[in-house]
Structures are given as structure tokens and as C-alpha cells.
Amino acid sequence: DVKVTQSSRYLVKRTGEKVFLECVQDMDHENMFWYRQDPGLGLRLIYFSYDVKMKEKGDIPEGYSVSREKKERFSLILESASTNQTSMYLCASSLWGKMNTEAFFGQGTRLTVV
Amino acid sequence: QQPVQSPQAVILREGEDAVINCSSSKALYSVHWYRQKHGEAPVFLMILLKGGEQKGHDKISASFNEKKQQSSLYLTASQLSYSGTYFCGAFDRLIIQGAQKLVFGQGTRLTINP
DSSP states (O other), rough: OOOOSOOSSEEEEEHHHHHEEEEEEESSOOOEEEEEETTTTTEEEEEEETTTTTTOSSOOTTEEEEEEEEEEEEEEEEEEOGGGGEEEEEEEOOOOSSSTOOOOOOOEEEEEEE | OOEEOOOOOEEEEEEEEEEEEEEESSOOOOOOEEETTTSOEEEEEEEEEEOOEEETTTTTEEETTTTHHHEEEEEEEGGGGGGGEEEEEEEEEOOOSSOEEEEEEEOOEEEEOO
């Protein structure tokens, strides 16, 4: 059974803390994505990566960074968490190079910044 | 830039039909459809690749008009299990090399009542 696993389902952090959200996939996928999901705004792309150490900014990268040191792991970093980063964060992965490839999602991490 | 979905929400009685639309200001090279049930990860429904392509399984089908940069999802004789939020997604660039950017719309919440 293919899997994208996010390290935490729920997180509560304080304003100003450095926060790490971890995502691991076991499908040997090249593409990995981080989205943020807010009511009425859908899935907004924060960062994405197609290879180890390669990353590109999505549509809302401000306040976030990412790390991809291994193919199977893609980490989202909030350098200094703020209350407006309270949200549901979803990680996804897919094969590279095919337009007909589906994305697989993790269960999501609900982050609350207080 | 995110695709735009309409309507934002639909409430139906079991057995009724629904249409969800997805449009983009940028060229679409493929269109993905996903469904997310409350508290769960989005799950893949189908991908459409070519302009004019139509796909479907069971009573859920979709069309893709490449020239109009639009796709529509059709749910026929809806069942209670169809409830959830539907997202359209698209690769917003033709892949030659480098990263594949997968963007999603803001979602359409579908509620099916008995």
C-alpha cells in the first residue's frame, strides 16, 4: 500500500518558534509538494521539489523554507511561526515526467500557532 | 496561479445530478480531479490529458476543453458517498525538464442529503 506519511496530525506551537513539518513517501517519487489548505482558498502551493536538494517556490512561499536531503523526505520549515500560519498543511508526491501521473497525499498536519 | 472552480458549494438530494466547473487563465496541459472527505487526505479520481477528452467511471465523469482552458466534473444520480470537497488540479507548465508545478483550485464542497 503506497504511502505518504506526515510526522504529526496535530501540532500546537508558540509564536516565534521554529517549526519543522516532515513528510516521507515510500513510492520512490521524484516530485514532492507542500500545500496549505484554508477554508475557501483550497490547496495553495507553498514549495515543491523534483529531486534531492532541488526546490522551487510555489505561490505562497513567504515565511516558509524547505529541505530535501533525501529523495523520500521533504521537510517544510517555518523559521519563525506566526498566528497567520495556523492552517492545515498537506504534503503530496508524484512521479516526475508524466502529465498523466496522479499525486498521493498525506493525511495532513493541522498546525495551530498561539 | 490557481485554477478557479465553480460553484463553491452545492447541496443536493440523493439521486440528483451535479456539475463542477474548473477554469484557468493559463494553458492547461492536463487536469486532475480529487475528492477529499472530511478529515481525510484528498483522493485521486481521474486525469484528463487531451483537449476534448472525456473520462469517467461509475457515475462520475469529466470533460476537458483545452481551447477554453476548462474542465467539468459530472456527478450523475448522486449517492451519499459522493459528499466531500472536490478539487481540480493542473500542471501549469509543459514538462521538458525541471520541476513540475501542480496547482489546485479552491475546491467545491458537495453535500448530498438523503
